[in-house]
Amino acid sequence: MIFVGILTNLKKEARVVGFDDAPFRKGIDHETLVVGTIYRGGQFMDGVISTHVKVDGHDATRKISEIVVRTKFYPQLQAILLDGIAVGGFNVIDIWQLHEKTKLPIIVVIRDYPDYEKIEAALVKIGMRSKINLLRKAGEPEPVDEIFIQCAGCSQQEADKIVRLTSTHSHIPEPLRAAHLIAGGVTRGESKGRA
Amino acid sequence: MIFVGILTNLKKEARVVGFDDAPFRKGIDHETLVVGTIYRGGQFMDGVISTHVKVDGHDATRKISEIVVRTKFYPQLQAILLDGIAVGGFNVIDIWQLHEKTKLPIIVVIRDYPDYEKIEAALVKIGMRSKINLLRKAGEPEPVDEIFIQCAGCSQQEADKIVRLTSTHSHIPEPLRAAHLIAGGVTRGESKGRA
Numbered sequence: 001m002i003f004v005g006i007l008t009n010l011k012k013e014a015r016v017v018g019f020d021d022a023p024f025r026k027g028i029d030h031e032t033l034v035v036g037t038i039y040r041g042g043q044f045m046d047g048v049i050s051t052h053v054k055v056d057g058h059d060a061t062r063k064i065s066e067i068v069v070r071t072k073f074y075p076q077l078q079a080i081l082l083d084g085i086a087v088g089g090f091n092v093i094d095i096w097q098l099h100e101k102t103k104l105p106i107i108v109v110i111r112d113y114p115d116y117e118k119i120e121a122a123l124v125k126i127g128m129r130s131k132i133n134l135l136r137k138a139g140e141p142e143p144v145d146e147i148f149i150q151c152a153g154c155s156q157q158e159a160d161k162i163v164r165l166t167s168t169h170s171h172i173p174e175p176l177r178a179a180h181l182i183a184g185g186v187t188r189g190e191s192k193g194r195a
Numbered sequence: 196m197i198f199v200g201i202l203t204n205l206k207k208e209a210r211v212v213g214f215d216d217a218p219f220r221k222g223i224d225h226e227t228l229v230v231g232t233i234y235r236g237g238q239f240m241d242g243v244i245s246t247h248v249k250v251d252g253h254d255a256t257r258k259i260s261e262i263v264v265r266t267k268f269y270p271q272l273q274a275i276l277l278d279g280i281a282v283g284g285f286n287v288i289d290i291w292q293l294h295e296k297t298k299l300p301i302i303v304v305i306r307d308y309p310d311y312e313k314i315e316a317a318l319v320k321i322g323m324r325s326k327i328n329l330l331r332k333a334g335e336p337e338p339v340d341e342i343f344i345q346c347a348g349c350s351q352q353e354a355d356k357i358v359r360l361t362s363t364h365s366h367i368p369e370p371l372r373a374a375h376l377i378a379g380g381v382t383r384g385e386s387k388g389r390a
Contacts, residue, residue, distance in 0.1 A: 033381065035380070035381060043238065043364075044364050045240075045372075045373055045376060046376075046388075047376055047380065047385070047386045047388065048376045048377050048379070048380025048381065048385075048386040049380055049384060049385050049386070050380055050381045050384055050385075051384065067384065067385070070385070071385055072385070169238075169239050177240075178240055181240060181241075181242055181243045182243050182377050182381065184243070185230070185242065185243025185244055185245055186228065186230060186243065186245045186377065186381050189244060189245055189246065189262065190242070190243075190244050190245075190262075190265070190266055190267070191242045191243040191244070193241075193242065
């Protein structure tokens with residue numbers, strides 16, 4: 001199901017949710033926190049939702065879609081932003097399935113162009129070859145200003161538009177910047193900025 | 196130690212931290228999360244800090260002052276905002292001690308004028324009579340627009356100024372509004388707005 005055109009009436013105050021995961025201790029933590037911040041445009045934080053996913057697990061797509069469709073803001077949401085395509089290590093999100101389950105455009109924001117060869121070798125090494133498919137299915141990351149994006153359920157142009165609309169204080173959309181600060185800050189006691 | 200005048204050079208981008216606590220299950224949880232959001236003025240979230248305090252305990256003043264002086268933003272901080280004078284139930288904050296430990300003005304934001312008679316009776320009933328003193332020491336809540344404030348380490352005028360400067364989207368300062376959404380959202384899975 002493809003929703004090209006869903007964002008044509010995008011308003012400055014459009015509601016979007018941005019997700020990032022918390023840091024976790026390798027070999028110790030089995031789960032990690034995933035935080036979603038709901039923003040109106042790039043200025044106003046409207047709400048915070050959260051869930052826990054298995055480290056290197058397979059539940060990220062299901063867990064994230066569940067909290068999206070359950071939140072009271074769901075009827076107003078216009079897009080889902082993800083900070084990278086995986087949470088909790090290699091818990092890779094199937095962005096096409098996430099789009100299908102939520103009926104929302106999915107936009108993956110990538111800070112540095114991924115070294116796919118290295119990532120795929122790592123997945124093979126830890127016996128997660130099946131996840132290579134999810135990475136490839138997400139398509140080629142396209143440059144927008146200083147970042148790259150992938151999308152499912154909207155055109156590249158529409159994705160650009162929503163990224164620019166929500167990037168008020170840096171080249172990273174505010175909902176993602178905030179989700180990153182929150183996930184780190186409540187888990188480690190102090191956040192570390194990246195943008 | 197009184198720092199009247201510390202805020203006279205207050206800029207629009209002044210850094211302040213606002214604290215709120217997470218909901219907890221009475222009789223089950225022994226501790227609860229306290230979240231601090233660091234804002235530049237009323238627009239830009241700069242960082243998130245957090246700690247845990249005992250439900251109905253005595254450690255809130257110490258725990259909060261510790262994370263304030265430890266954060267990398269401490270040298271730039273100009274004030275501490277609190278959403279009410281207690282966290283984790285009756286873990287009452289000694290705002291004068293918090294001011295002394297952090298050398299920062301403390302501003303308590305109160306949504307509804309407290310029913311002191313009822314609170315003091317409750318404290319006596321649960322054997323926490325000593326905390327009545329902390330409540331009284333904090334002074335009379337003064338009205339500012341639709342809320343009330345108490346302060347330690349700055350004048351009422353200075354406190355008014357910082358509250359107005361940071362209240363961009365409602366009559367509640369943004370750092371407190373965000374801390375409330377975050378504490379609820381990461382603990383319960385979805386935040387509940389109050390402002």
